[in-house]
Amino acid sequence: MTDRRALLQRAAPAVLLVALGIALIVPAPDALRLAVDDEAAERWNAALDALPAEATVLVAHDPDLGTYAEIRPTARAALADLMARDARLVFVSLTPEGRALLVAELARLERAIVNRARLLDLGFVPGAEAALVSLAAGPTVPAEAEGAIARDLAAEEVGAIDGLLVVGGNDLGPRSWIEQFAPRVGDLPVLAITPTVLLPEVQPYLESGQLDAALTTPREGAAYRAAVELEPLERLREPVEPSALGVLVGLLAAIVVLGQAWGARVGAAVRGANREHEPT
Amino acid sequence: MSGLFGTETVDLVATWVAAAVTIVVLGGLFGERRLFGWSQHLLAGLATGFLALIAIDEVIVPRLVEPIADGGADRLELWLGLALVGLTAGAPWLPRIVSAVPISLIVGSLAAFALGGAVIGTVLPQLIAATTVDGESTASTVTSALGAGVTALVLVGFLHGIPRGRVLSSARSAGRWLLVAGIGGWLGYLLLSRLVLLLDRIGFLLGDWLGVGR
Numbered sequence: 119m120t121d122r123r124a125l126l127q128r129a130a131p132a133v134l135l136v137a138l139g140i141a142l143i144v145p146a147p148d149a150l151r152l153a154v155d156d157e158a159a160e161r162w163n164a165a166l167d168a169l170p171a172e173a174t175v176l177v178a179h180d181p182d183l184g185t186y187a188e189i190r191p192t193a194r195a196a197l198a199d200l201m202a203r204d205a206r207l208v209f210v211s212l213t214p215e216g217r218a219l220l221v222a223e224l225a226r227l228e229r230a231i232v233n234r235a236r237l238l239d240l241g242f243v244p245g246a247e248a249a250l251v252s253l254a255a256g257p258t259v260p261a262e263a264e265g266a267i268a269r270d271l272a273a274e275e276v277g278a279i280d281g282l283l284v285v286g287g288n289d290l291g292p293r294s295w296i297e298q299f300a301p302r303v304g305d306l307p308v309l310a311i312t313p314t315v316l317l318p319e320v321q322p323y324l325e326s327g328q329l330d331a332a333l334t335t336p337r338e339g340a341a342y343r344a345a346v347e348l349e350p351l352e353r354l355r356e357p358v359e360p361s362a363l364g365v366l367v368g369l370l371a372a373i374v375v376l377g378q379a380w381g382a383r384v385g386a387a388v389r390g391a392n393r394e395h396e397p398t
Numbered sequence: 399m400s401g402l403f404g405t406e407t408v409d410l411v412a413t414w415v416a417a418a419v420t421i422v423v424l425g426g427l428f429g430e431r432r433l434f435g436w437s438q439h440l441l442a443g444l445a446t447g448f449l450a451l452i453a454i455d456e457v458i459v460p461r462l463v464e465p466i467a468d469g470g471a472d473r474l475e476l477w478l479g480l481a482l483v484g485l486t487a488g489a490p491w492l493p494r495i496v497s498a499v500p501i502s503l504i505v506g507s508l509a510a511f512a513l514g515g516a517v518i519g520t521v522l523p524q525l526i527a528a529t530t531v532d533g534e535s536t537a538s539t540v541t542s543a544l545g546a547g548v549t550a551l552v553l554v555g556f557l558h559g560i561p562r563g564r565v566l567s568s569a570r571s572a573g574r575w576l577l578v579a580g581i582g583g584w585l586g587y588l589l590l591s592r593l594v595l596l597l598d599r600i601g602f603l604l605g606d607w608l609g610v611g612r
Contacts, residue, residue: 131427138600143610185591187598214449217456242456247511260460297519298511315587318580326527328519336594358605361597368593 137367146363152340158333159341165309165331166203173280174206174267176257178295179223180216182287185313191356192339193285193311197223198354199346200283201232206267208279210240210257212249212290217242230354238267246290250298276303284310293319296328311339336360417607420599458483552577 169175177197181189200207209224211217224239240257243249252258256275259268270278282299284292292310300308310332312320323329333339340359348355419437426434462483466476482500489497528542554566555573604610 128428135424135427135600138597139604142597142601142604184595188591188594190598214445214452217452218448242452244453244457246508247515248507250515251511293520294515297515301515301518313587313591315584315591317587318584322520322524322527326523328523336590358601360594361601364597364600365590365593368597369590372589372593 134368134371137371138364141364141367142361144363146361150362150366152337152360152362153344154337154341156341156345158331158335158338159345162309162331162333162338162342163345165307166199168307168330169203169205169281172204172206174208174270174278175200175281175283176279177207177209178282178284178286178290179209179211179220180213180287180290181219181285181313182213182215182289183219185287185315186219188313188336188360189285189311189333189339191343191360192333194223194226195343195346195348195355196283196285196311196333197227198348198351201236201354202348202351204236206236206238208238208240208257208267208271210253211242212244212246213287214242216285216287216290227354230351232351232354235265236267238263238265238271247294247298250290250294251302254299254302279303279306281307281309284308284312286310286312286316288315291316291319292323292329292332296323300328310334336362336365413606417603420603424599548576552580 181193197207209220211220220239224237227237228234239260241260243253243258245252254276257271259272267278282295284295286292291312292308296308300306307330308328309330310320312332312334314335317334320329320332320334324332333342343355343359419440422430422433422437462476462479465473466480470476482503485492485497486500489501528545551569551573553573554569555571555577557566557570
C-alpha cells in the first residue's frame with residue numbers, strides 16, 4: 119500500500135465525520151424536506167382518532183439499540199400524542215434490549231413530570247412468543263402496582279386494553295404481535311412504529327388490514343411529527359429533528375465506498391484477464 | 399439525545415461519560431483498536447450485567463422464588479421451573495442428556511409457537527388478502543400475480559440435487575438473482591438505519607456535549 123493510499127484511508131473517516139457534522143448544522147434546503155409523506159401520517163391519525171376516549175393502550179416497547187435512533191423521535195412524539203389525548207399507557211417489554219430502552223424512556227417521562235397515574239409498567243416478560251400468548255390470556259399486573267389502570271387490567275385482563283402500539287426493532291416486532299397476540303384478542307387496533315429495515319415485513323400487514331397504521335420510514339415519521347400537536351406536552355418532543363442533509367451526505371459516501379469496492383473488483387478481474395493473455 | 403438532560407452534576411457526568419465512550423468508539427474508524435476493544439468489552443460486560451439483573455430481579459425472584467416462598471410450595475409447576483433453571487445453570491457440569499432437557503423444551507416450544515402463529519397470523523390472512531379479487535383494480539391484480547411469481551421463483555432457487563431441465567435451471571437462476579436483489583434492498587434499509595445512528599451520535603457530540611447549534 120502506497121503512503122498516499124494509507125493517508126487517504128486514514129483521512130477518509132475524518133472527512134466523512136466532518137462532512138456529516140457540517141450537514142447537521144447547516145439547514146437543509148426545502149427540496150430535502152422529510153415531512154412530505156402525508157398519507158401514512160393521515161392513516162396514523164385516523165387510527166388514533168378511532169380509539170375511545172381515555173383509551174388504555176398497551177405499548178409493546180421492543181426496539182433495538184442499532185435502529186432506535188431512527189424511530190426514537192417518532193416514538194417519543196407518539197407517546198406524548200397519546201398522553202395529550204388522555205390515553206392510559208401500559209408498557210411491556212419482551213426483549214432485554216427493549217426493556218433497557220424502556221427504562222430510559224420511563225425515566226424521561228418522569229423527569230418531564232408526566233401524570234404517573236396514567237402510566238403502568240408491566241416490566242419485562244420473558245418467553246418471546248410464549249410470552250405473547252400469555253399476555254393475550256391476561257397480563258400479569260405487578261403486585262406493587264396501584265391505581266385505576268392496574269385495577270382495570272387485573273379485573274378485565276386483556277379486555278381492558280383498547281389498542282396496541284408496537285415500537286419494534288429486529289426481534290419481536292409487529293409481525294410477532296400480529297401472529298401471536300392479535301388473533302387471540304379479537305378486534306384490537308394495532309399500530310406500529312418501526313425502523314425502515316422492517317418495512318418489507320410490515321407492508322403486507324398494512325395492505326391486508328391486520329395492521330391499522332404504521333410509521334416505518336423517516337419520511338413517514340417526519341410527516342407525523344410535523345403535523346402532530348402535543349400541547350400541553352410539547353416538552354416531550356425531541357428538540358432537534360433528524361437531518362435530511364446528513365442522511366444524503368452519508369448515502370453519497372456509502373455509494374462512493376461501494377463504487378470504489380466495485381471498481382477494485384473489476385480492475386482485479388481485468389488485470390487477471392490481461393495476465394492470462396500475456397505471452398509466456 | 400434525550401432532550402431532557404438536566405444541569406445537575408449527575409447529568410453532566412452522564413453526558414461526559416457518554417461523549418467519551420462515543421469518541422472512543424468513533425476512534426475505531428481511525429485505527430485506534432485498543433480503546434475500541436476496551437469499549438466493546440465494556441458493552442459486553444454491561445449487557446451481561448443487565449441481563450443477569452433482569453433475569454434475577456424481574457423473572458426468577460418475582461415469578462419463581464416469591465410464589466414458592468408465599469405458600470406455593472405445593473405448586474408442582476414452580477418446582478419444575480426451578481429444577482429447569484438449576485439444570486440450565488449447571489449445564490457445564492452435567493451429562494449432555496440431562497442438560498439438553500431445558501434447552502430442548504425452550505427450542506421446541508418456541509418453534510411450536512412460531513410455526514402456529516405464522517400459519518394463523520400470517521400465511522392464512524395474507525393468502526386471503528392476496529387472493530381476494532372482488533373489486534380489485536387491474537394494477538392490484540398484476541401486483542399480486544407478480545408477487546406470487548417472485549415467491550415461486552425464489553422458492554425454486556432453493557432446489558438442490560434434483561434432476562432439472564433448462565426451464566427449471568433458468569427459473570432457479572432467476573430465483574437466486576431475485577433473492578440477491580432482495581438481500582441488497584434489505585442491506586440498503588439497514589444502511590439507512592445505521593447512518594441515522596451515526597448522525598445521532600455526531601448530533602449528540604455537537605449538540606448535547608459541545609452545545610453547538612443549541
